[in-house]
Amino acid sequence: MSRKKRYRIKRRNRMRRKNEAAKLRLLQHELLSYMGETLLHIQAAERQLQFCISYFFPDDKSKTIGEIEAQAEADRKKTLGQLLFLMRKRIEVNKMFDKELEQFVDDRNALAHGFLRIEGVNITSVEGIRNGAKFLEGLRAQAIYVQKTMRGLMNTILDEKPVSEEDADYMKLAKLIFFGGK
Numbered sequence: 001m002s003r004k005k006r007y008r009i010k011r012r013n014r015m016r017r018k019n020e021a022a023k024l025r026l027l028q029h030e031l032l033s034y035m036g037e038t039l040l041h042i043q044a045a046e047r048q049l050q051f052c053i054s055y056f057f058p059d060d061k062s063k064t065i066g067e068i069e070a071q072a073e074a075d076r077k078k079t080l081g082q083l084l085f086l087m088r089k090r091i092e093v094n095k096m097f098d099k100e101l102e103q104f105v106d107d108r109n110a111l112a113h114g115f116l117r118i119e120g121v122n123i124t125s126v127e128g129i130r131n132g133a134k135f136l137e138g139l140r141a142q143a144i145y146v147q148k149t150m151r152g153l154m155n156t157i158l159d160e161k162p163v164s165e166e167d168a169d170y171m172k173l174a175k176l177i178f179f180g181g182k
Contacts, residue, residue: 041143
């Protein structure tokens, strides 16, 4: 093989590696963006849950608006797990929905405290990034589901008219989950 041909092969291989590295960096960036978006959905679900618990199911000690506001402020500092504990104390929760909430907490904690320890997830390979994106996709769906279910519960309690068919579905779901369909 001629010297010129060896040089061309090396150059081609070097270009291929650079392209693969650029592709990996792009996928990493997209994963991190999706992670941020998922985190925003989680925060919205947590706020919806906290708001619902604090204002629609205040503790028995809170009688006045001022006391409810003070309790809501204290509730804002609680972890997601603590909020679920409060919710279970204040209202009966369907067992299936309760399991979904537990899974949501577990997945949320995995994202917050050990994303790269999730099996199959890494940011150094295309496959690891795909696994991370798949995990985030599921967690994002869970967060949206929790948020919309809690909104459905509040709309049901307020006897609001659903704005969309989706709102009506979540109101029916909330009735089933929290009131046994009554």
